[in-house]
Amino acid sequence: MQITRAGEYGVLGLLHLARRGPARMALIDDISRDEEIPKSFLAKIFQSLVKAGVVQSYRGTGGGFALTRKPSDITVLEVIEAIEGKIALQRCQLEVPDCEHMEGCALCGLFERAQDRVRAVFAGTTLADLITTEATLPAKTRHIRKLQPAAFK
Amino acid sequence: MQITRAGEYGVLGLLHLARRGPARMALIDDISRDEEIPKSFLAKIFQSLVKAGVVQSYRGTGGGFALTRKPSDITVLEVIEAIEGKIALQRCQLEVPDCEHMEGCALCGLFERAQDRVRAVFAGTTLADLITTEATLPAKTRHIRKLQPAAFK
DNA sequence: TTGATTTAGGACTAAGATTGTCCTGTTGAT
């Protein structure tokens, strides 16, 4: 599976949360508006993130979502795989492989190596890293501009 | 775009050709049968490879397909991108980006880095490499078993 | 307790991509 909008929206949504600072909550409605992500789709995505334990949800008035950990402890890999399932460059690389050329095929090994590289890149990047990078980008071309970074413990 | 069956079939088809040795031709019919790839689909795929200059086609009786270069001069990247277009982990990475979060978004940079790694892996592997790897795999689990490797000049 | 607010979860759908098939050429050899 490739990285789809769902994964991208998930990371962007969490970045929004991360920029709010520790334990600050945000409504789906607000995130959706600020990040320009379809609301009901984002709601669905955040359900996966709750299940994966990346965020916690609170219902009712004054509720919303909050990160369960510091942004520097949440990797992009974790977020994307929580939403899309394990990253696989090709069907042979899935948990239950469904490629009929299976069993030690040379090509498979290559796909696996490539996939490992991708996962390593994502595993080595946290939400905090992305926020830091964001700060180095020219302000007018930066995607998220509604909130300033805040300190996490 | 992820690596799809078309790309996989393309590489497998070329490996078949490579195993035949220099300038030996093969019919779509034969490749299709030996590699267990749907014939008309493979025919379509090979059209792209002809256009990309990786193989040459000969029509009429005694025709078929032959590699235009040594297997050690054909990279997997080249083959896959000839068939599927440029490898992109995500839509932001396409030639004409269609992501509305564009313009210096931090996430984009990350996707780009991951994608570069993938392309590097594929760019660093040739058909000859795959054939060599194949030889180290246990015979009964090897995918392609119809032909033995032959020396290319 | 009633009602407003907010997430949870499932069913559903439209559009697009993938994975083919099929038919009609075109080219070349005999």
Added chain:
DNA sequence: ATCAACAGGACAATCTTAGTCCTAAATCAA
């Protein structure tokens, strides 16, 4: 001429993506 083979386009079935929508459940507040 005729047969063998690729070329190319139109078409179709299936799957995936990218959502929407509706009902329920939890929570808070008056």
